[in-house]
Amino acid sequence: MKLSEIHYSNKFDDLNSQLKNFINQEKHVIFIDSKLSSIINLDPKFKIFEIEINESTKDLNTIQKIWKIMFSESLDRSSKIIGIGGGVLSDLVGFATSTFKRGANLSLVPSTFLGMVDAAHGGKTGFNNEFGKNQIGTFFIPEKIFICTEFLDSLSEIEMNNGIIESLKAGFLGDKEIIEMIYQDKLNNLEVIKKSIQVKYNILKNDLRESNERMFLNLGHTIGHLIEKDSNYSISHGQAVAIGMLKGFEISESKFNLNSSISDEFKSFLNKRSMKTEYSFNSNQSELKEIISNDKKVTSDVVKFVLIKNIQEPVLIDFSINHLLEVLTNA
Ligand SMILES: NC(=O)c1ccc[n+]([C@@H]2O[C@H](COP(=O)([O-])OP(=O)(O)OC[C@H]3O[C@@H](n4cnc5c(N)ncnc54)[C@H](O)[C@@H]3O)[C@@H](O)[C@H]2O)c1
Numbered sequence: 001m002k003l004s005e006i007h008y009s010n011k012f013d014d015l016n017s018q019l020k021n022f023i024n025q026e027k028h029v030i031f032i033d034s035k036l037s038s039i040i041n042l043d044p045k046f047k048i049f050e051i052e053i054n055e056s057t058k059d060l061n062t063i064q065k066i067w068k069i070m071f072s073e074s075l076d077r078s079s080k081i082i083g084i085g086g087g088v089l090s091d092l093v094g095f096a097t098s099t100f101k102r103g104a105n106l107s108l109v110p111s112t113f114l115g116m117v118d119a120a121h122g123g124k125t126g127f128n129n130e131f132g133k134n135q136i137g138t139f140f141i142p143e144k145i146f147i148c149t150e151f152l153d154s155l156s157e158i159e160m161n162n163g164i165i166e167s168l169k170a171g172f173l174g175d176k177e178i179i180e181m182i183y184q185d186k187l188n189n190l191e192v193i194k195k196s197i198q199v200k201y202n203i204l205k206n207d208l209r210e211s212n213e214r215m216f217l218n219l220g221h222t223i224g225h226l227i228e229k230d231s232n233y234s235i236s237h238g239q240a241v242a243i244g245m246l247k248g249f250e251i252s253e254s255k256f257n258l259n260s261s262i263s264d265e266f267k268s269f270l271n272k273r274s275m276k277t278e279y280s281f282n283s284n285q286s287e288l289k290e291i292i293s294n295d296k297k298v299t300s301d302v303v304k305f306v307l308i309k310n311i312q313e314p315v316l317i318d319f320s321i322n323h324l325l326e327v328l329t330n331a
Pocket of ligand 1: 053086089091111115120
């Protein structure tokens with residue numbers, strides 16, 4: 001399976017040159033998160049369309065707008081369609097491109113840390129509807145991904161944390177040097193980004209459609225999603241996943257004798273970044289059960305749960321939902 005070709009840069013000027021070379025006067029459109037127009041000056045010769053981005057515009061309505069632009073610009077399958085933005089924009093442009101004329105030519109420029117290390121890679125696209133988040137989507141690998149670290153300069157601390165936690169997750173799954181670099185605050189280091197992507201690509205090359213190893217990437221996410229929903233999304237994704245990973249490490253300590261220094265060091269790191277290490281649920285057990293049953297990774301009453309036996313040794317275990325909820329609510 002062919003994964004994306006990645007181009008790196010540290011400055012917007014270099015990114016502009018890379019895009020210019022790639023577009024090479026061919027038919028193209030660039031969709032950009034409207035908040036980024038004051039952050040980056042793109043070459044005025046590019047065909048640029050701003051899209052208003054937030055989790056509530058991640059819907060079919062915005063997909064329709066994107067398709068409309070593709071048709072009004074008379075794009076065809078070989079036209080270059082480029083999305084510049086965080087995970088919301090890349091999921092939307094990815095979905096619209098994967099379905100436009102049964103799949104056109106997609107490239108992404110992730111503008112958040114989370115996008116650079118995670119959301120732009122691996123081909124998951126989608127949007128939200130009344131049945132939940134990302135319930136409609138496709139697998140569609142972008143041809144090229146352009147990563148420019150100058151985007152990180154304008155990110156809020158919460159957005160940085162969202163990416164840092166995904167990067168740490170990659171470290172726990174497949175590369176302990178990522179953890180060391182992040183704990184030493186080497187965050188703008190392209191190495192952290194490159195290594196995090198490598199962990200994800202090593203997993204994806206065997207299991208793009210998430211039937212087996214790709215589920216490892218859910219480390220911290222089963223509990224994380226539960227926390228996000230229970231808090232009515234007042235807790236950020238990174239914060240929720242961080243608590244989810246910590247809980248997972250605690251379970252791994254009792255199940256596999258995982259050394260407690262791993263969760264101790266992770267807790268100190270979270271404290272240093274003023275992130276929480278605990279969460280008390282508002283919903284009762286049956287409400288939580290209802291939430292967790294809607295998770296895409298749940299079949300009947302069993303959830304596929306990711307633990308680690310050690311750093312770089314993830315395992316997938318079947319956990320009954322009732323048992324998981326007992327652990328979480330200490331019932
Ligand atoms: N497809 C995947 O594999 C995958 C993986 C993880 C997450 N996701 C999806 O990604 C989304 C979350 O992505 P995200 O965290 O990048 O969120 P996002 O795209 O909503 O961006 C977060 C916020 O930062 C702003 N922003 C973007 N770049 C900026 C910059 N350089 N400077 C300042 N502000 C900037 C955005 O306008 C937005 O307000 C979710 O919808 C999630 O479902 C997808």
